[in-house]
Amino acid sequence: MMMGRPIVHAAGLVALGAALAACAATPPAVERARSSVSAMHQDPLVTQHAPVAAARADEALARVDAAAQGAANEAELNHLAYLVDRRVQIAEEQAAASDAQARIDTLASDRDQILLDAERWQAARAEARADSALAAARAARDRNAALSAQLADLQGKQTERGLVLTLGDILFEVDGAALQPGGQEQVRRIAEAVKAGGNDRILVEGHTDNRGTEAYNRDLSQRRAAAVRDALVQDGVAPDLITVRGRGEDYPVATNDTAAGRQQNRRVELVIGAPTA
Amino acid sequence: MSRSVLFLVAGCLGLAACASDPEPTAQMSAAELAVGQLADTSAPTYALEDTHLARRKLEDAHRAVEQAENVRARRLAEQALVDAQLAQARTDAALAKKNLTELQASNDALRREAASSSPTR
Numbered sequence: 001m002m003m004g005r006p007i008v009h010a011a012g013l014v015a016l017g018a019a020l021a022a023c024a025a026t027p028p029a030v031e032r033a034r035s036s037v038s039a040m041h042q043d044p045l046v047t048q049h050a051p052v053a054a055a056r057a058d059e060a061l062a063r064v065d066a067a068a069q070g071a072a073n074e075a076e077l078n079h080l081a082y083l084v085d086r087r088v089q090i091a092e093e094q095a096a097a098s099d100a101q102a103r104i105d106t107l108a109s110d111r112d113q114i115l116l117d118a119e120r121w122q123a124a125r126a127e128a129r130a131d132s133a134l135a136a137a138r139a140a141r142d143r144n145a146a147l148s149a150q151l152a153d154l155q156g157k158q159t160e161r162g163l164v165l166t167l168g169d170i171l172f173e174v175d176g177a178a179l180q181p182g183g184q185e186q187v188r189r190i191a192e193a194v195k196a197g198g199n200d201r202i203l204v205e206g207h208t209d210n211r212g213t214e215a216y217n218r219d220l221s222q223r224r225a226a227a228v229r230d231a232l233v234q235d236g237v238a239p240d241l242i243t244v245r246g247r248g249e250d251y252p253v254a255t256n257d258t259a260a261g262r263q264q265n266r267r268v269e270l271v272i273g274a275p276t277a
Numbered sequence: 278m279s280r281s282v283l284f285l286v287a288g289c290l291g292l293a294a295c296a297s298d299p300e301p302t303a304q305m306s307a308a309e310l311a312v313g314q315l316a317d318t319s320a321p322t323y324a325l326e327d328t329h330l331a332r333r334k335l336e337d338a339h340r341a342v343e344q345a346e347n348v349r350a351r352r353l354a355e356q357a358l359v360d361a362q363l364a365q366a367r368t369d370a371a372l373a374k375k376n377l378t379e380l381q382a383s384n385d386a387l388r389r390e391a392a393s394s395s396p397t398r
Contacts, residue, residue, distance in 0.1 A: 053366075075352075076352075079352045079355070079356070082356060082359075083355060083356065083359055086356075086359035086360065086362075086363050087359060089363050089366075090359065090362050090363050090366045093363065093366035093367050093369070093370045094366050094369070094370070096370040096373075096374070097366065097369040097370040097372075097373045098373075100370065100373035100374045100376070100377045101373050103377050104373065104376055104377050104380055107377070107380045107381060107384055108380070110384055111380070111383070111384050111387065114384060114387045114388055114391055115387070117391060118387070118390075118391040118394070121391065121394065122394075
């Protein structure tokens, strides 16, 4: 729009020249101060963490600008620009320190959380251990209860002869005298009871069914009774308290006509508190 | 004649300049305080260069005051102040970063420890 008017055009050139001259006249120190402050304001950390220090840098720059407007010499401008430069650096360092501190605060709460979790895990583990200990204790108690029940079963028969405990056929090896592990366990329980109960005399009687020869049956019943005696002695019962008898097939407690009856007849009885041998 | 008048005027201006620049008492004591505080910090460890700079400028400022060079004394005192404050800020930042790194390492170690003793899921 001004192109068609040479005089105005020339005036424009003059104004431009003056502006350029003004620019050229701005001391480099002042330029540097301005750009470093404006760069500082671009830094979000400074804005967030060091607003006071940033304001001090602004004040330092205002002194530079005021000095540049006045007739300050170059030495003073350089000095004031130095102050600006240092104020900007102070703001940046303070921002870095505050930023690190903010991260430290976050890490400290992370740390609390880690420790809290670890404690919870430890508590959970302790609880699991306590649970398994409790389970083991319960199992032991149940086992004892089962053994007591077995013993109670054996103790079931109070007779005129004394307390009669019966070890069934299945507690011995088939057609032999050796005690099975279950039988050994029952004998052990009985031995404990006898020792705890005042060392009554024990009559151990072996019995069989009527299958096979009488001599064989008598011998088998004798060997089974002896096996029980040996087990009692091994379990700490004094040998002279024990008397052994092989009764053979003479004292059945059930019919020999059925398999179940015969099995009941194959047995060893312990008569505890028997008056005489 | 005109030359001597010129000298006289210049001389008066010079005297006036001297008279209008009082001793920079406030700047001196501010610099003194800031530089003095550095002694109680880790600044000599983490910002040795700036600490030295601030101390040297403060000493120079004292000498300038003794020689009645008040303008030079003010500039030196003002610079000693910002140098000392920068030394302090650098020290604070270095210490915070050091703590940050240590805490990070410590947390990592704790996490590993916790993970190794945590129940398998």
